[in-house]
Amino acid sequence: MKDFFNKVISALDTHSKSGFSARKLSALVVIILVIITHIKWFKSDHWEYLGEVLLLDYGFISLCLGMTTYEAIKKNANESKPSPEAKL
Numbered sequence: 717m718k719d720f721f722n723k724v725i726s727a728l729d730t731h732s733k734s735g736f737s738a739r740k741l742s743a744l745v746v747i748i749l750v751i752i753t754h755i756k757w758f759k760s761d762h763w764e765y766l767g768e769v770l771l772l773d774y775g776f777i778s779l780c781l782g783m784t785t786y787e788a789i790k791k792n793a794n795e796s797k798p799s800p801e802a803k804l
Contacts, residue, residue: 743780750776
């Protein structure tokens with residue numbers, strides 16, 4: 717159990733490679749909160765907000781996919797640029 721908590725804590729460290737991924741931990745926490753919120757909303761019988769709830773869900777999914785795509789594009793762009801020494 718102590719090892720698990722140490723890996724969770726080290727996941728928040730950007731220099732450590734031994735812990736869990738901070739992105740994965742953040743996603744897990746957000747998904748758990750979304751599930752809890754949806755369960756509370758289902759029990760409240762306020763179905764007139766269905767459009768807004770779905771808009772927030774799809775917006776969050778689009779944001780997560782967009783951030784991942786942007787990161788991959790930036791990583792590929794930095795790798796394909798020639799270094800200044802190569803021009804000499």
